[in-house]
Amino acid sequence: MKKLICLLFVFTFILTSLCSCHGSDGIPAFELPESFDTNEPIEITFWAKSDTNVAMSDVYRKAIADFQKIYPNITVKLKLYTDYGRIYNDVITNIPTMTTPNVCITYPDHIATYITGENVVVPIGELMNDSKFGLGGSEVKFDSPAVSEVTKKFLDEGKVGGVQYALPFMRSSEVCYINKTFVEKLGYTLPEILTWDFIWEVSEAANKKELVDGEEIYSINGQKVMIPFIYKSTDNMMIQMLKQKGADYSTDNGDILLFNDVTRDILYTVRDHAATGAFSTFKISSYPANFLNAGQCIFAIDSTAGATWMGTDAPNSDIDDSVLVDFETVVMPLPQFDIQNPQMISQGPSICLFNKQDPQEVLASWLFMQFLLTDEIQIAYAMTEGYVPVTDKARENESYLDYLSREGENNSTYYDIKIKATKIVLENTENTFITPVFNGSASVRNAAGQMIENITKQANRNKEVNDQYITELYSKMTSLYALDSLQDNQVGGSTKQEFGKLPTMSIILIVTLILIWILLAIYTIFQSFKKKIGQK
Numbered sequence: 451m452k453k454l455i456c457l458l459f460v461f462t463f464i465l466t467s468l469c470s471c472h473g474s475d476g477i478p479a480f481e482l483p484e485s486f487d488t489n490e491p492i493e494i495t496f497w498a499k500s501d502t503n504v505a506m507s508d509v510y511r512k513a514i515a516d517f518q519k520i521y522p523n524i525t526v527k528l529k530l531y532t533d534y535g536r537i538y539n540d541v542i543t544n545i546p547t548m549t550t551p552n553v554c555i556t557y558p559d560h561i562a563t564y565i566t567g568e569n570v571v572v573p574i575g576e577l578m579n580d581s582k583f584g585l586g587g588s589e590v591k592f593d594s595p596a597v598s599e600v601t602k603k604f605l606d607e608g609k610v611g612g613v614q615y616a617l618p619f620m621r622s623s624e625v626c627y628i629n630k631t632f633v634e635k636l637g638y639t640l641p642e643i644l645t646w647d648f649i650w651e652v653s654e655a656a657n658k659k660e661l662v663d664g665e666e667i668y669s670i671n672g673q674k675v676m677i678p679f680i681y682k683s684t685d686n687m688m689i690q691m692l693k694q695k696g697a698d699y700s701t702d703n704g705d706i707l708l709f710n711d712v713t714r715d716i717l718y719t720v721r722d723h724a725a726t727g728a729f730s731t732f733k734i735s736s737y738p739a740n741f742l743n744a745g746q747c748i749f750a751i752d753s754t755a756g757a758t759w760m761g762t763d764a765p766n767s768d769i770d771d772s773v774l775v776d777f778e779t780v781v782m783p784l785p786q787f788d789i790q791n792p793q794m795i796s797q798g799p800s801i802c803l804f805n806k807q808d809p810q811e812v813l814a815s816w817l818f819m820q821f822l823l824t825d826e827i828q829i830a831y832a833m834t835e836g837y838v839p840v841t842d843k844a845r846e847n848e849s850y851l852d853y854l855s856r857e858g859e860n861n862s863t864y865y866d867i868k869i870k871a872t873k874i875v876l877e878n879t880e881n882t883f884i885t886p887v888f889n890g891s892a893s894v895r896n897a898a899g900q901m902i903e904n905i906t907k908q909a910n911r912n913k914e915v916n917d918q919y920i921t922e923l924y925s926k927m928t929s930l931y932a933l934d935s936l937q938d939n940q941v942g943g944s945t946k947q948e949f950g951k952l953p954t955m956s957i958i959l960i961v962t963l964i965l966i967w968i969l970l971a972i973y974t975i976f977q978s979f980k981k982k983i984g985q986k
Contacts, residue, residue: 477548480572482580483809486589492814493525494552497537499799500530503758503766505834509827517821520591524814534560534799538892545570550804552815558608559885559892561615561802566889572803575614577816585820594820599843607884608800616800617819618840620755620831623794623875623882624686624784627742627750627760627867631777632656632670643792644785646691649749650719653678653728656748671775675746677730679723680738682752684731685899686795691716692898693795693883694787699898704888706933708898709924717905717920724909733903734910743767745775751784753797754836754871765862781870783878796882798837829853833863836871838879845876890936897927 496514500506507530514526529551531537538560544550545567556564565571578597582589586596597605600618608616626644633640636655641648656670656678668676681687692699697712723729732738738750739759750760758766761779784794801819806812821827828839829850839845854873856864875882885895901923908915928934 477569477805477807479569480805480812481809482577482583483813486583486813486817487810488521488523490810491523491525492808492811493527494811494815494818495527495529496818497529497531497540497551497554499532499534499537499555501532502768503834506831509831509834512830513822513827516826517818520821521814521817524818526818538563548806552804552806552811553801553819554804555619555799556616556802557800557892558610558616558887559895561800562610562887562889562891564802565610565615569805571615572805572812572816573613573615574617574803574816577803578614578617583813583816585823590817590820592821593824595823595825595841595843599841600823601840601842601879603796603879603882604840607796610887616802617823619799619801619822620828620837621796621798621840621875622754622835622837623796623878624683624690624751625754625836625871625874626782626784627738627752627757628780628782629742629745629748629777630780632745632748635670640780640782643789644782645789646785646787649679649785650723650728652748653723654726657726657728670748671745673746675741675744677727677735677741677747679729679749680731680735680741680747680751681729681902682732682738682750682756683899684733684902685895686797687751688713688716688898688902689885689895690784690793690795691787694791694793698886700886700888700891700894702886702888704886704890704936706894706936708894708933709928713901714917714920717901717923718915720902720905721909721915724906725912727910729906730910731903731906734906737768739764739767740769742779743769743775744773745777754875755798757781757836757868757871758834758865761867763860763865764867765865779867781867781874783874792878792881794878794882796884798840825849832872836868836875838872838875888936890933893931893933893936897931897933900930901927 498510500510510528510530514528517526518524534555534557537554537556541550541554541556541560541564545564550570561571577583578585580587584597585600586594604618604621608614608618628640630640633652636652638652638655656668656676658669659666660669665674667674670676689699692712695712697707697710699708700706720729735741737759738747738752739756741747742750742760743762743764752760758764759768760781762774762776767774783792786792801822803812803815803819823841825844825847828841828844829847831837832839832850833853839850844850853864854869857866857869860866885891904923905915908919
């Protein structure tokens with residue numbers, strides 16, 4: 451009897467735990483404390499992305515050390531990742547157990563998914579404007595930029611559903627890195643503004659082969675390998691081409707407009723040039739920089755954040771010196787369809803703040819977030835690659851202006867291509883656009899790029915790409931990325947998901963438990979009554 455009761459208690463505890471998770475509101479919404487306790491030891495975690503450019507990691511570590519000198523009661527634990535996708539996956543994994551980081555480098559697309567959990571991410575609109583602890587606040591112990599000093603265009607990118615959830619950390623865009631030597635060898639002159647027609651034409655011209663000593667080689671480079679045009683991010687490629695043609699791929703409310711006739715035309719163009727071998731992608735061939743530096747590519751489109759990998763003198767080049775080719779490298783804005791109305795994507799990491807039980811811990815994390823926007827950190831990080839600071843204050847800083855003036859020195863610190871790429875972003879800030887953000891927008895982005903990948907592979911294999919194939923591809927992408935279910939979760943632009951009714955199994959378990967306890971009570975009463983009668 452005692453064993454039965456113990457088992458029932460265990461069963462009750464497990465069931466109660468499971469049911470309490472369903473529809474739970476999580477931790478309370480963050481409320482800003484009146485003051486910050488500088489005596490209480492606080493440990494916060496910061497998840498950041500850093501690739502093989504060790505200078506980035508050094509900037510993070512120095513920022514943490516400097517911040518801890520200002521606030522000695524705060525300890526910042528740094529965790530580095532090699533790509534943003536891994537950060538996203540780990541955050542999603544840790545949300546149910548409330549073990550997310552305090553601050554992490556992220557993208558608004560990712561935040562749109564994080565906030566489907568109640569009070570997971572702290573909205574920072576009121577925080578930013580708080581007179582004491584907001585940006586430039588009176589109680590902040592360092593020279594924090596004011597809200598007005600953060601570039602508004604970049605700040606607005608941190609809004610999801612009209613609510614400010616992120617601060618911009620760095621901004622970049624995509625550019626085209628060009629082997630000018632080969633372009634001129636083919637008899638062409640680079641135009642003032644790059645166009646898609648020019649890139650396709652030169653790429654096809656570079657794709658000619660000849661027979662030398664019984665071996666087929668490319669005439670332009672005398673090698674067996676040549677992929678004239680390689681695009682790093684096919685997500686961006688499709689999105690930007692659609693934007694330039696006035697055919698957006700989704701709306702802020704989550705309406706998916708990707709599968710249209712303009713997309714079909716773009717896919718046919720990709721097919722035509724992939725079939726000849728004039729075009730390929732990073733996922734299919736590998737890093738554009740490696741082909742460019744080896745003289746096996748003429749147009750490499752990649753982020754300005756990859757500038758130090760591009761060109762003969764690239765300080766971070768990944769290929770052996772023995773295969774490097776000497777050529778003149780030129781960096782230009784993205785190719786356009788309409789040169790009178792240039793469009794290029796705005797990208798780069800943002801920072802978000804996760805909610806915790808202890809408001810002091812959240813406030814400490816918020817102070818650290820602000821510290822990442824101070825001039826010294828913004829300028830130091832921007833100098834690692836072709837990033838631009840996100841504050842007007844940092845961009846007007848004498849140190850930063852001096853950095854930009856060093857074009858021509860062309861060394862590892864002041865690499866020409868990096869500085870030129872940076873200037874392109876600065877000069878085209880008003881020509882950049884941001885993509886709609888909603889719960890599932892990352893999936894729509896993935897579908898956009900995957901279609902180009904599939905078409906390129908199909909063309910490489912000499913398989914047919916026709917209207918039927920593209921129609922089936924649309925259906926395949928919808929199913930693969932569950933796009934048909936996304937719009938059901940977008941009500942009035944909201945990214946919140948309501949918990950539904952209890953699952954049938956949960957209801958059955960609860961009813962079963964109630965019946966067991968009723969039977970147990972009846973049995974106990976009966977045994978007690980039986981015992982009393984026996985005693986009489």
